[in-house]
Amino acid sequence: MYGYQLRHEFERSTGATWPLNVGQVYTTLARLERDGLVEQTGESDEEGKVVYRLTDAGHAELTGWFATPLGGNDRPRDELAIKVALALTTPDVDVRAVLQTQRTATLRHLQELTRLKAVADGSEDTAWLLVLDSMIFRAEAEVRWLDHSETRLARLATAPRPTSAGPAPGSAAGPAAPPAVATDPASDSDQAVRR
Amino acid sequence: MTTDAVLELRGVGRVHGDGATAVHALRAISLTLRTGELIAVMGPSGSGKSTLLHLAGGLDTPSEGAVLVEGTDLATLSRGQLAAVRRRSLGYVFQDLNLIPALTAAENVALPRELDGVRARAARREALDALAEVGVGDLADRFPDEMSGGQQQRVAIARALIGPRRLVLADEPTGALDSQTGEDVLRVLRARCDAGASGLLVTHEARHAAWADRVVFLRDGALVDDTGVAPPPEVLLTADGFG
Numbered sequence: 001m002y003g004y005q006l007r008h009e010f011e012r013s014t015g016a017t018w019p020l021n022v023g024q025v026y027t028t029l030a031r032l033e034r035d036g037l038v039e040q041t042g043e044s045d046e047e048g049k050v051v052y053r054l055t056d057a058g059h060a061e062l063t064g065w066f067a068t069p070l071g072g073n074d075r076p077r078d079e080l081a082i083k084v085a086l087a088l089t090t091p092d093v094d095v096r097a098v099l100q101t102q103r104t105a106t107l108r109h110l111q112e113l114t115r116l117k118a119v120a121d122g123s124e125d126t127a128w129l130l131v132l133d134s135m136i137f138r139a140e141a142e143v144r145w146l147d148h149s150e151t152r153l154a155r156l157a158t159a160p161r162p163t164s165a166g167p168a169p170g171s172a173a174g175p176a177a178p179p180a181v182a183t184d185p186a187s188d189s190d191q192a193v194r195r
Numbered sequence: 196m197t198t199d200a201v202l203e204l205r206g207v208g209r210v211h212g213d214g215a216t217a218v219h220a221l222r223a224i225s226l227t228l229r230t231g232e233l234i235a236v237m238g239p240s241g242s243g244k245s246t247l248l249h250l251a252g253g254l255d256t257p258s259e260g261a262v263l264v265e266g267t268d269l270a271t272l273s274r275g276q277l278a279a280v281r282r283r284s285l286g287y288v289f290q291d292l293n294l295i296p297a298l299t300a301a302e303n304v305a306l307p308r309e310l311d312g313v314r315a316r317a318a319r320r321e322a323l324d325a326l327a328e329v330g331v332g333d334l335a336d337r338f339p340d341e342m343s344g345g346q347q348q349r350v351a352i353a354r355a356l357i358g359p360r361r362l363v364l365a366d367e368p369t370g371a372l373d374s375q376t377g378e379d380v381l382r383v384l385r386a387r388c389d390a391g392a393s394g395l396l397v398t399h400e401a402r403h404a405a406w407a408d409r410v411v412f413l414r415d416g417a418l419v420d421d422t423g424v425a426p427p428p429e430v431l432l433t434a435d436g437f438g
Contacts, residue, residue: 104412104420107237110405111422118385118406136402143401151239 002049003029015120015128017135037061080142084149096150103146110139201362201393202228202251206260209246209416220246221416224260230361233385233394235404238413244397245366247413251395252364253281264362283311285362286355290370293351294339300326301335304354311358325353328390329383345376349383356392363387365396369403381406 001009003025010020029052032038037058041051054062080102087095113136120129209221221243228234236244249255250262253269262269264284269277286307287293294303304322309315326332329349331342339347348368355363365384369377377400385406388394396407404410410422 100412100420104410104422107401107405107410108422110401111407111410114402114405118382136405139405140400140402147239 001053002045002051004049013127014131015116015125017131032058088153096153099146099150099153103143106139106142106146110136110143113139199229200227200263201230201232201265202226202395203263204247204251204260205263207247207250207257207262208259209243209250209255210258219416221250221257224418226411226418228362228393228395230393231388231391232409233388233396233407235396235398235407235410236413237399237401237404237410239399242413243416244413246416248364248366248395248397252285252287253277282307283359285364286357286360288348288351288355288363288365288368290367291344291347294347294354296339299336299338300331300342300350303339303350304357307354307360308358313358321357322353325357326350329353329387343376344372345380348372348380352380352383352387356387361392363392363394365394367397367399369398369400374402377403 003022006029007020007022007025029038033040033052036055038052039055041053044050084095084098084102087093087098113132117129117132117136120132123129204224204226207221207224208219211218211220224247226234236247238244246255250257251264253262253264256270264280267280269280272280294300295306298306301319301322304325305315305318308318308321313321323332323335326335326349329352331346331349331353334342334346334350337346339350342350351368352363352365355365363384368384369380372380381403384394384396388408394407396404398404409424411418412420
């Protein structure tokens with residue numbers, strides 16, 4: 001395959017959600033070649049484009065990539081969680097307004113994705129449908145997290161102030177206890193997640 | 196059908212009790228549902244979603260403001276006229292127990308038409324068409340307990356929109372269904388709205404609300420936000436886009 005083909009294949013599978021600049025593709029190919037993961041076949045097509053193929057090392061690398069799950073730290077940091085956490089601790093910022101503004105925006109995004117899905121559903125483009133589903137589930141999870149955060153804040157606002165004297169349960173486990181997050185006895189699902 | 200607003204809430208409030216113990220279930224709600232539009236109402240429990248739906252369907256009366264169904268202010272109607280609007284202009288889909296267990300799917304859907312005065316044979320024909328439109332044409336002679344939850348909800352949607360009815364009020368219609376079946380039901384609702392019906396949908400599932408043209412958020416009885424009216428009507432599904 002040559003560079004344009006690679007880009008085309010990538011965008012076809014992902015519905016052009018993450019557009020690739022063809023320069024980026026060629027730079028990456030050059031690096032892969034430097035590292036011995038791809039090689040030129042020596043032939044070129046009728047337009048004189050250089051054709052590449054995977055080397056054995058490249059095959060091994062690719063197989064390893066598919067076989068390795070993403071770890072929690074492999075993902076970009078979550079700017080929304082950071083924003084909400086900072087909204088809570090920054091004076092004069094209405095964290096509930098931050099949550100609501102985001103929820104409306106995320107719902108709008110979810111509507112757009114749903115429209116795309118309604119259009120794509122009849123097609124045979126399974127790869128694109130999977131990518132769309134992924135984005136839909138992510139947006140949905142975000143809305144659920146926003147709802148959950150709002151409920152948590154509402155409970156905190158109405159609950160009698162906890163006596164802040166005693167050490168937090170479990171604080172003996174380590175000296176660097178995380179900043180005290182109010183415990184939420186009503187929420188079983190949280191406790192299951194908390195280590 | 197050319198009157199654009201199928202349902203209009205104008206400054207609607209609902210107070211339970213009075214004096215110091217008064218509870219404001221809804222405050223100053225204004226909302227217009229147009230032909231072909233599906234609006235989803237989201238909000239935590241206790242935010243007034245169901246009260247809103249009851250007021251929209253004439254099952255409850257507002258303490259303030261007005262509810263107009265197809266241009267008629269429900270407050271101006273006599274009891275009998277109100278019952279007629281409830282029966283002829285709109286239909287309901289609840290979370291479950293929508294269908295009469297002793298009647299087949301076709302009989303359930305035909306029933307409102309027979310009550311409208313349509314002869315049984317014609318009513319059955321309409322019911323069969325309506326069932327086909329929601330993708331369960333082959334289940335016409337099944338009883339509710341012989342159908343899955345998703346199939347029953349499709350039948351309930353067909354019944355809600357049979358004959359002249361153009362407005363469906365749906366209260367958590369996917370609440371008892373698994374995720375995929377729930378989505379299929381939403382597709383049916385979406386397709387019926389694209390075909391000219393109007394829907395007001397209460398749901399707590401963002402993924403289902405996202406099928407709506409517009410999503411509004413209720414908090415403590417007030418509308419706090421709104422995704423806005425969708426761009427000009429576009430048909431999201433082709434006629435056979437479901438099933």
